[in-house]
Amino acid sequence: MVLGEFDLIERYFAQVGASPSVKLGVGDDAAVLELPAGHVHLISTDTAVSGVHFLPDAAPNVIAYRTVMAAASDLAAMGANPEAMLLALTLPEANADWLASFAEGVRSASEHASLPLIGGDTTRGPLSVTVTVLGSAPPGHYLTRSGAQPGDRLCVSGTLGDAAAGLFLLEIDDTSVSAADLEFLHQRFLRPTPRLTLGQTLNGVATSAIDVSDGLLADAAHLARLSSVGLTIDPSAIPISVALRAYPDPAQARDWALRGGDDYELLFTLPSHAILPDDCTQIGRVIAGSGVHCDGVLNITGYDHFGR
Ligand code: ADP
Ligand code: MG
Numbered sequence: 001m002v003l004g005e006f007d008l009i010e011r012y013f014a015q016v017g018a019s020p021s022v023k024l025g026v027g028d029d030a031a032v033l034e035l036p037a038g039h040v041h042l043i044s045t046d047t048a049v050s051g052v053h054f055l056p057d058a059a060p061n062v063i064a065y066r067t068v069m070a071a072a073s074d075l076a077a078m079g080a081n082p083e084a085m086l087l088a089l090t091l092p093e094a095n096a097d098w099l100a101s102f103a104e105g106v107r108s109a110s111e112h113a114s115l116p117l118i119g120g121d122t123t124r125g126p127l128s129v130t131v132t133v134l135g136s137a138p139p140g141h142y143l144t145r146s147g148a149q150p151g152d153r154l155c156v157s158g159t160l161g162d163a164a165a166g167l168f169l170l171e172i173d174d175t176s177v178s179a180a181d182l183e184f185l186h187q188r189f190l191r192p193t194p195r196l197t198l199g200q201t202l203n204g205v206a207t208s209a210i211d212v213s214d215g216l217l218a219d220a221a222h223l224a225r226l227s228s229v230g231l232t233i234d235p236s237a238i239p240i241s242v243a244l245r246a247y248p249d250p251a252q253a254r255d256w257a258l259r260g261g262d263d264y265e266l267l268f269t270l271p272s273h274a275i276l277p278d279d280c281t282q283i284g285r286v287i288a289g290s291g292v293h294c295d296g297v298l299n300i301t302g303y304d305h306f307g308r
Helices: 005-013 060-078 096-113 162-171 179-190 196-202 216-227 250-259
Strands: 022-024 040-049 081-091 117-124 128-137 153-157 208-212 230-233 265-270 280-287 291-294 297-299
Touching: 005 096, 005 117, 040 060, 060 081, 060 096, 060 128, 060 179, 060 196, 060 208, 081 096, 153 230, 162 179, 162 250, 196 265, 208 216, 216 230, 216 250, 216 265, 216 291
Parallel strands: 081 117, 230 291
Antiparallel strands: 040 128, 081 128, 153 265, 153 280, 208 265, 230 280, 291 297
16 A cells, blocks of 8 residues: 555554643644743654564564654653654655554654654655654753762662663574573563653652763763763672673673663662662762773774764
8 A cells, every 4th residue: 555644653553642731742843832831841762674673574563663662762761751743754655554553662662652653754765764752850850871979889770781682582583591581581572661660750769860871981981081980880780681691601691781772771879878669770979080981991982873
């Protein structure tokens, strides 16, 4: 079936999520969003390009879900309340099956991250997905990468390395991993969960935060640089899931936990007197100085689109 641009928008993207703050959504020249009185906007955007961020034949619902959740994770890292999102979609063709699956992924992520879709853009070209997320917070009451203080505890939510393992195990056929572990690790890559509630809990408590999208060492390096401090990480303290701990190659598992991206957990610093929230682990400390010191080695590595 051949769909025109406006049929396509109307059919797949006109009614995704709702909220009393959305005064005008998809369909007009601009959307209208009313934020809680006196709050500031927190805005972030993420692009996923075919052949760079996902394979051209990746499942459309997975592309959609992961792109929305990656963007939502940036709101989590700021401790923002999710308000709404915009979707800029570039498509080589308007294929109804592809779009139905993609829209299902958008709808599911919209619901899980409480982000109604209020607008966007649809154009023809090489497949690319850009999601812009809007959040809110009281003025000054949000988390940044820049507030870590020497003496703070360095902490992380959940477990690390699962998504990198899940991606690897989607691409190869590894019979040494149990079906249950395989399913868990696959889902950690395919359906990431941004830590929106935790971010809001940490708001006003943590001195700094970042989401782990590029890998623990890389994101810790960003936090250290922006806060003008050093970070020490005790590798034996890094939380590893039961499924990843069972992986037959422990050195590989450890490397995924240190360097693998896409977990969308929160890495944050807490003053020493603050209580560690549930499901979070202290993995190190903030020190005077610079860089990330892990196992006695200074580390600044991770994925860099323009790096060599
Ligand atoms: P304009 O030409 O005035 O910029 P468009 O024709 O591009 O408007 O879009 C019409 C309406 O559909 C707008 O409200 C726009 O925000 C919305 N829209 C377009 N593409 C998408 C999309 N992929 N997802 C959600 N809303 C979209
Ligand atoms: Mg217009």
